[in-house]
Amino acid sequence: MRRTPLPPEALDATDRAALNALQDPLPLVPRPFAALADRLGLTEAALIARLAHLREIGAITRFGPFLDAAAMGGAFCLCAMEVPGPRFDEVVTLVNAHPQVAHNYERAHRLNLWFVLACEDPKDISRLAAQITAETGLPVLCFPKEREFFIGFRVQA
Amino acid sequence: MIPDATDRRLLAATASGLPLTPAPFAEIAGWLGLSEDEVIARLRGLQEAGIIRRIAAAPNHYALGMTANGMSVWDVADEAVDRLGERVGALPFVSHCYRRPRALPGWPYNLFAMIHGSSRDEVQQKRTEIAALLGDACRGHDILYSTRILKKTGMRLAEGG
The missing domain is CATH 1.10.10 (Arc Repressor Mutant, subunit A)
Structure with missing residues (x-):
């Protein structure tokens, strides 16, 4: 892209x-x-x-259906971690090794690692978060979507 | 609504985009051995169920100059967050807007809104607009800029029933 x-x-x-x-x-x-x-x-x-x-020319990436992933079934959750600088790369490797980690961003904040878990079943989210905590020794904060607001976003070309 | 096997074939067939022809649904019908009427009826059903939000162009923000974005987070009074969240989501520069649980004591924020702009200054300006819209109902806010993409996997769609 x-x-x-x-x-x-x-x-x-x-x-x-x-x-x-x-x-x-x-x-x-x-x-x-x-x-x-x-x-x-x-x-x-x-x-x-x-x-x-x-x-x-790449002004649009595609023309097609926008899907609501959650409506398809499956569970999604935004998660965040506070990772000490010297351990950052090591922790990223451990987190990214899980195929259920769909996106992962470094952000400029005390909570510096933000990723989305995409699982088949809602129960898998908390289990996987606990597993990442066990593997890294660091708490994983879960921010599940409680409500999604209507989006009026349009790119003005 | 749970999409059946035919719905899933239809979603898989259109995942990378619609054919850009005068009668795209007839063409898709031809690929799948369905009638055009059935393709249209199934797409309508999926759209009414909220599985398809809309069929439209996905603009490339970067190509169109929207190169800056930030995840703004807001601590909004519980009794006002749903009403104000609707208004924030409707702003043309907000691409995602969710209510999420707080993680106290360190994380008091319950409203997340992704802001896009042509520069970080513009994103900050838009953040000020949201702060004005929220007014006294907002007790604190912050913005998190991404500094690196560490993983990005496209959403995978199971094709089975």
């Missing part, structure tokens, strides 16, 4: 309008791009070509 900004001229005004509109839910109808194209004053074919181009 591209990690650096595209030059501003990579997207023209129509690309930007299309990208903003394509972040809204695609209608589930046989010709989903046609209605959207009308709104943008484009033909269906032109909109699809723009979308393919946006994907090609």
Whole structure:
């Protein structure tokens, strides 16, 4: 995935309008791009070509379903640890060795290690957290999601 | 709702993206030996059940200049956190917003909001906007910037029933 900004001229005004509109839910109808194209004053074919181009230059990573992982079944939990600096690499190796560790970030804070556990069963979360504590000798704080708020996030292109 | 084996095939087939053609659902139907109507009906069912949030473009934040982000955390009065969490989540620069348990005494924060911006200054500015929105209901806050990605595994999807 591209990690650096595209030059501003990579997207023209129509690309930007299309990208903003394509972040809204695609209608589930046989010709989903046609209605959207009308709104943008484009033909269906032109909109699809723009979308393919946006994907090609890396302005979007994909065009498809956004899944709610938890709704699929399975359990997820954000966890954090306070790892002493000299032990950091060793502890990261122990934590990352678990395939259930999906993401792991170093963050600038007293709690400097933040990772997500993804398990089949909610019971596995606390068991695995306890296992990581046993392996590292360090407490694992669990921050399960109690409520998810509706997200209005849109990248303005 | 528990997705059945056909739903799972459909999710697996679309995981890397929809075909960019005028009738994408008909094309997917062709791959899976289903009718277009059935593909659309199943996608609607999955969306109504909340398993699919939406079908849309996933913008690349970095490519579009949103290169800075920070995990902001807030200690919000219990009686106000749900109402205010809705408002924070609805802000266009917040990509994730959750209520989570506190871990007292060291961690008083119960609202987590991921803030995105074009620079760290902009992220700080947006953090100030959230602080203003929360007002007196907020007793303290902090922001955690990531300094290194230590592991990032894509979500794996079981294909079995």
